[in-house]
Amino acid sequence: MHGFANPARFLKIAKWLTVPLLVGGLVISSAAVLWGLTQVPPDRLMGETVRILFVHVPAAWLGMGGWTTIAIASLVELVWRHPLAAIAARAAAVPGAVFTAICLVTGSIWGRPTWGTWWVWDGRLTSMLVLLFLYFGYIALSSSLAREGQSSRIAAIFGLVGAINIPIINRSVVWWNSLHQPPSITMGQSSIDPVFLWPLLIATLGFSLLFGGVVLARMRAILADIQAEARLRRKALQAEELAA
Amino acid sequence: MSTTGSRGLKPKHQRLVLLVIALVALVGAGLLAAYALRNQASYFYVPADIAAAPPQPGQSIRLGGMVENGSITTAADGVTVEFVVQDGQARVPVSYTGIVPALFVEGSGVVAEGAMRADGVFIADNLLAKHDENYMPRELEGMSSAELREELQESMSGPSE
Numbered sequence: 001m002h003g004f005a006n007p008a009r010f011l012k013i014a015k016w017l018t019v020p021l022l023v024g025g026l027v028i029s030s031a032a033v034l035w036g037l038t039q040v041p042p043d044r045l046m047g048e049t050v051r052i053l054f055v056h057v058p059a060a061w062l063g064m065g066g067w068t069t070i071a072i073a074s075l076v077e078l079v080w081r082h083p084l085a086a087i088a089a090r091a092a093a094v095p096g097a098v099f100t101a102i103c104l105v106t107g108s109i110w111g112r113p114t115w116g117t118w119w120v121w122d123g124r125l126t127s128m129l130v131l132l133f134l135y136f137g138y139i140a141l142s143s144s145l146a147r148e149g150q151s152s153r154i155a156a157i158f159g160l161v162g163a164i165n166i167p168i169i170n171r172s173v174v175w176w177n178s179l180h181q182p183p184s185i186t187m188g189q190s191s192i193d194p195v196f197l198w199p200l201l202i203a204t205l206g207f208s209l210l211f212g213g214v215v216l217a218r219m220r221a222i223l224a225d226i227q228a229e230a231r232l233r234r235k236a237l238q239a240e241e242l243a244a
Numbered sequence: 245m246s247t248t249g250s251r252g253l254k255p256k257h258q259r260l261v262l263l264v265i266a267l268v269a270l271v272g273a274g275l276l277a278a279y280a281l282r283n284q285a286s287y288f289y290v291p292a293d294i295a296a297a298p299p300q301p302g303q304s305i306r307l308g309g310m311v312e313n314g315s316i317t318t319a320a321d322g323v324t325v326e327f328v329v330q331d332g333q334a335r336v337p338v339s340y341t342g343i344v345p346a347l348f349v350e351g352s353g354v355v356a357e358g359a360m361r362a363d364g365v366f367i368a369d370n371l372l373a374k375h376d377e378n379y380m381p382r383e384l385e386g387m388s389s390a391e392l393r394e395e396l397q398e399s400m401s402g403p404s405e
Contacts, residue, residue, distance in 0.1 A: 040381075041381035041382065042381065042382060043379055043380065043381065043382070044380050044381065044382045045347055045349070045352070045375065046347065046375065047346075050379060053379070075263065078259060078263055079256060079259045079260045079263055080256060081256075113346060114345075114346070114347055114373060114375055115345065115347070115372045115373050115374070115375070116345035116346075116347075116370075116371065116372050116373055117372055120287065120372070121287075122287035123285055123286075123287065160263075160266075160267065160270075161270060164270055164271060164274040167271075167274075168274065168278060171278070175278060175282060175285075176281075176282065176285045176286045176287065177286040177287050177288050177289075177290065177308055178286075178287045179287055179288075179308075179355055179372055179374055181353075181374065181375050181376055181377045182376075182377050183377065184377040184378070184379065191377050191378045191379070192378075192379040193379055193380045193381060195381055196379045196381075
């Protein structure tokens with residue numbers, strides 16, 4: 001992993017990977033969602049609304065995956081002082097927040113016809129909303145630290161502390177009675193019929209590739225920003241020396 | 245606090261140990277908090293909870309459980325439904341006046357918001373349907389596993405209908 005400590009090598013690989021990830025993710029996820037919208041039979045109870053599954057569930061997984069990325073990158077930053085870890089954590093925050101928001105919005109739209117309500121304060125929904133607010137806090141903190149030119153270590157600690165919410169989201173439907181149903185996929189067992197499961201897994205693959213592509217693109221943008229900043233500072237120093 | 249001397253721990257490993265201790269403490273605190281919240285954070289009471297600690301009549305609570313098979317009856321006014329919510333241990337009769345959610349069927353989950361009446365009937369102001377974790381197409385319901393497999397192979401090999 002320390003081979004990537006050199007940003008130049010990382011940038012070369014990231015540049016090569018970004019577009020295939022974005023295009024591949026777009027093609028695979030739209031194919032899976034279209035498949036889910038047109039080819040899949042309606043659910044025995046929920047009817048046609050089951051099709052929201054193919055957006056809602058991958059978005060929920062990636063919303064949680066985004067914070068897991070932040071937590072792992074924060075650990076690497078704090079322990080190994082890896083120069084790219086802080087940038088990776090910052091880059092994962094915005095797509096993670098977007099997927100969490102998509103999960104909440106689609107869940108709300110799905111809840112109205114199936115449960116009979118847009119929103120309830122049960123364990124699953126509340127902990128997912130907390131995740132969205134954690135993202136907002138993390139984005140505000142890390143971008144203000146970067147703007148002030150301060151160390152991102154406080155953001156990394158925030159990223160690690162916030163990770164406690166991830167197992168809580170996962171277990172919320174097991175620990176507490178909730179309106180949201182218990183997990184359908186546990187330890188390799190699925191109570192989702194394969195007719196629904198396959199497009200769901202393929203949509204998840206597509207959304208994951210999209211997530212990866214966005215993270216790489218954002219890492220490249222942040223690195224370019226840092227480089228431009230450093231170059232400007234050098235120029236300003238030179239100009240000062242000339243003037244003196 | 246310098247540990248690089250005696251124990252010869254590298255700063256990198258020192259940070260790792262510190263962080264692991266901090267994380268274990270954090271997860272422990274989180275789990276303890278979640279455990280303490282066990283009852284308070286539940287979205288509804290099941291009939292067994294109500295049997296164990298009957299709520300005051302008129303106190304707003306949520307009651308959740310399965311709609312007992314064969315228990316749904318519609319009153320003469322056409323908009324009042326009466327049914328029994330059970331959880332395998334206890335049963336609570338419920339009365340609700342209004343439009344029921346589409347997923348409200350016998351043998352399925354339900355969450356009722358309302359209060360107990362003095363005679364032990366739960367008067368619901370609002371009904372929410374609770375979906376279970378099983379997703380299954382309509383055509384496959386009630387099929388044997390052999391039939392299911394056949395149907396699946398068919399649907400995977402080419403577009404149905």
